[in-house]
Amino acid sequence: MQSRYVESDAGAAIERYARVGVGRDLALRVYTTRLLGQDPRLVLHGGGNTSVKTTVPDLLGQGTAVLCVKGTGWDMGAMEPPGMPAVRMEPLLKLRGREAVNDEEMVRFQRASLIDPMAPNPSVETLLHAFVPHKFVDHTHATAILSLSDQPDGEAICADVFDGRMGIVPYIMPGFALAKKSAEVFEANPKAEGLILHKHGIFTFGASARDAYERMIEMVSRAEARLAQNRKSVFVTAQLPQQCAALAVAAPIVRGACSLEETTDGAWRRLILEFRGGDAVRTFVDGAEVARYSQAGVVTPDHTIRTKNWPLVLPAPADGKAEEFKRAAAAAVAVFIERYKAYFARNNARVGGTKKMLDPLPRVALVPGLGLFGLGRSKKDAKVAADLAEAAIESITDAEAIGRFESISEADMFDVEYWSLEQAKLGSAKELPLAGQVAVVTGAGGAIGAATARAFAAAGGEVALLDVNEEAARAAAKAIGGAALAVRCDVTDASSVHDAFDQVAAHFGGVDIVVSNAGAAWQGRIGEVDEAILRQSFELNFYGHQRVAQNAVRIMLAQGTGGCLLFNVSKQAINPGPNFGPYGLPKAATLFLVRQYALDYGADGIRANAVNADRIRSGILTDAMIAQRSLARGLSEKEYMSGNLLGREVTAQDVAQAFLAQALALKTTADVTTVDGGNIAAALR
Numbered sequence: 001m002q003s004r005y006v007e008s009d010a011g012a013a014i015e016r017y018a019r020v021g022v023g024r025d026l027a028l029r030v031y032t033t034r035l036l037g038q039d040p041r042l043v044l045h046g047g048g049n050t051s052v053k054t055t056v057p058d059l060l061g062q063g064t065a066v067l068c069v070k071g072t073g074w075d076m077g078a079m080e081p082p083g084m085p086a087v088r089m090e091p092l093l094k095l096r097g098r099e100a101v102n103d104e105e106m107v108r109f110q111r112a113s114l115i116d117p118m119a120p121n122p123s124v125e126t127l128l129h130a131f132v133p134h135k136f137v138d139h140t141h142a143t144a145i146l147s148l149s150d151q152p153d154g155e156a157i158c159a160d161v162f163d164g165r166m167g168i169v170p171y172i173m174p175g176f177a178l179a180k181k182s183a184e185v186f187e188a189n190p191k192a193e194g195l196i197l198h199k200h201g202i203f204t205f206g207a208s209a210r211d212a213y214e215r216m217i218e219m220v221s222r223a224e225a226r227l228a229q230n231r232k233s234v235f236v237t238a239q240l241p242q243q244c245a246a247l248a249v250a251a252p253i254v255r256g257a258c259s260l261e262e263t264t265d266g267a268w269r270r271l272i273l274e275f276r277g278g279d280a281v282r283t284f285v286d287g288a289e290v291a292r293y294s295q296a297g298v299v300t301p302d303h304t305i306r307t308k309n310w311p312l313v314l315p316a317p318a319d320g321k322a323e324e325f326k327r328a329a330a331a332a333v334a335v336f337i338e339r340y341k342a343y344f345a346r347n348n349a350r351v352g353g354t355k356k357m358l359d360p361l362p363r364v365a366l367v368p369g370l371g372l373f374g375l376g377r378s379k380k381d382a383k384v385a386a387d388l389a390e391a392a393i394e395s396i397t398d399a400e401a402i403g404r405f406e407s408i409s410e411a412d413m414f415d416v417e418y419w420s421l422e423q424a425k426l427g428s429a430k431e432l433p434l435a436g437q438v439a440v441v442t443g444a445g446g447a448i449g450a451a452t453a454r455a456f457a458a459a460g461g462e463v464a465l466l467d468v469n470e471e472a473a474r475a476a477a478k479a480i481g482g483a484a485l486a487v488r489c490d491v492t493d494a495s496s497v498h499d500a501f502d503q504v505a506a507h508f509g510g511v512d513i514v515v516s517n518a519g520a521a522w523q524g525r526i527g528e529v530d531e532a533i534l535r536q537s538f539e540l541n542f543y544g545h546q547r548v549a550q551n552a553v554r555i556m557l558a559q560g561t562g563g564c565l566l567f568n569v570s571k572q573a574i575n576p577g578p579n580f581g582p583y584g585l586p587k588a589a590t591l592f593l594v595r596q597y598a599l600d601y602g603a604d605g606i607r608a609n610a611v612n613a614d615r616i617r618s619g620i621l622t623d624a625m626i627a628q629r630s631l632a633r634g635l636s637e638k639e640y641m642s643g644n645l646l647g648r649e650v651t652a653q654d655v656a657q658a659f660l661a662q663a664l665a666l667k668t669t670a671d672v673t674t675v676d677g678g679n680i681a682a683a684l685r
């Protein structure tokens with residue numbers, strides 16, 4: 001591992017931050033914090049923190065000795081000065097005289113010692129930073145250090161590798177007790193350049209930002225060098241099926257198995273998937289002994305809130321044997337949940353029965369022959385779980401290559417998983433109604449499709465935007481941001497629709513809601529219109545919906561958690577317009593299609609509903625057409641667009657809200673919702 005410290009970059013940081021009134025110490029602290037945070041072998045998703053002891057003016061302008069320490073919720077790789085709140089040193093040091101300080105008291109005390117009362121919460125490891133005397137203190141959960149330490153004789157291995165240069169602290173959960181013990185270990189060996197926190201991570205110290213940072217690099221490099229020596233070969237591959245199922249086939253089955261029925265009839269608690277199938281992952285999950293080394297526990301305690309203490313291990317999915325894999329996956333998840341409940345009950349009893357059980361679903365699933373899935377309530381959370389699982393695989397692989405991987409005890413894992421300060425990292429924001437659900441929208445590059453995708457994303461869903469115009473789909477997905485996925489899809493081409501749904505299943509793990517919206521209008525007086533035009537319109541305005549619905553059902557049945565099909569039908573299906581037969585006829589057939597799906601798949605929990613919209617500014621009714629038609633009728637554009645019973649223009653957003661309402665109405669199927677401002681001739685009976 002090489003130092004990435006560049007003197008001129010450090011100088012530039014000092015200058016840049018000086019312009020906004022930030023001093024040299026904090027500027028350098030931010031600079032090296034970013035260097036650490038940008039290397040996933042050192043820091044991943046909040047797994048680390050840094051500090052500097054300096055002087056800053058308090059709110060009255062009085063110079064005050066403080067510890068600027070990483071604030072909870074800040075990403076080290078993107079650190080800025082406001083992410084390093086200043087805490088008064090004097091009260092922090094006084095706390096050391098106490099015998100014990102409980103966590104809530106510690107957090108309150110730290111907040112009360114902030115210079116800026118609006119600053120984020122100082123790290124849960126703040127006291128450890130305060131209790132060692134060095135100006136700069138760096139802490140990471142480097143994968144190489146964990147490989148050495150996560151061993152039955154990890155302390156002895158570290159003592160040998162670091163040869164007295166690092167103090168070795170036995171495992172204690174983060175908080176006051178760990179801070180106090182670490183300070184004692186340091187004071188017993190005041191020449192120590194840092195500390196190894198057994199089965200947790202590493203601290204390095206320095207008089208300058210560069211010293212502390214480069215000491216981290218040096219110590220991690222020493223660990224890497226040790227891991228490169230006397231390696232034994234690990235993970236003999238298990239017997240696997242000749243051909244394994246494709247990712248797009250296996251993912252919805254895994255996702256369905258990792259779902260729970262909610263108390264509301266028809267509601268499911270679902271998770272989003274993130275797949276990883278690189279060489280290191282495959283070697284690990286394909287190993288004959290995966291059931292042993294994967295179940296030993298976390299590599300560092302703070303992974304537990306994101307990955308749970310152990311992953312779900314599934315059997316390899318043989319190609320062409322989807323039903324068999326589905327049964328085996330359901331059985332494996334049932335065992336996982338039982339084990340989790342028993343673990344919770346056992347440990348909750350130990351701590352006095354005060355804890356409330358989190359959902360018992362796995363957050364990492366290993367699939368021999370395929371790879372691993374991270375699971376989360378959002379794509380973002382699924383990615384975090386997958387990143388941590390990959391880092392854990394790296395640590396465990398190296399640990400096994402030089403010895404045997406060993407984690408902290410079950411009780412210690414429980415104490416961290418159910419520690420209020422760890423749970424606080426996840427935030428307590430109320431979940432949105434579509435959290436954990438995947439919605440696919442066709443024709444998503446157009447006005448109604450884009451508005452619908454936006455509305456579903458705003459309601460907490462993950463969205464896939466399909467359009468024959470890939471650029472338009474991309475632009476609409478980009479406008480939504482987050483994890484929105486753009487996929488090219490021509491609904492008049494069966495293989496294009498199949499591929500697009502497979503891409504969505506591989507990316508998010510499955511599909512829960514489909515808004516079949518792609519369409520276009522053809523005109524012609526029905527007695528004279530060319531049959532080719534009629535067929536063209538049927539291809540898009542009827543068969544397009546059928547292909548989309550068929551593929552959605554294929555994935556929904558594999559998941560086995562119901563689903564929702566929504567169709568953009570248009571008022572033409574009920575109330576034909578003159579010369580609009582080529583458009584209205586397939587739309588009328590599509591209205592029937594909605595009812596057929598509702599009938600045939602109701603027992604599978606799949607709902608089918610439609611929206612009848614009229615006169616929406618979109619690709620079907622363009623600005624030019626609006627100008628021309630209003631002129632022909634002697635109306636202003638506004639009068640033309642609001643020519644309905646309510647006298648209100650209907651927008652793409654109104655249609656999007658109707659689709660969203662249907663997606664959320666768990667007891668409604670075979671419904672048609674009219675969104676047209678009122679048109680008696682198009683009203684349903």
Ligand SMILES: [Zn+2]
Nearest residue numbers: 047048200201
């Ligand atoms: Zn830590």
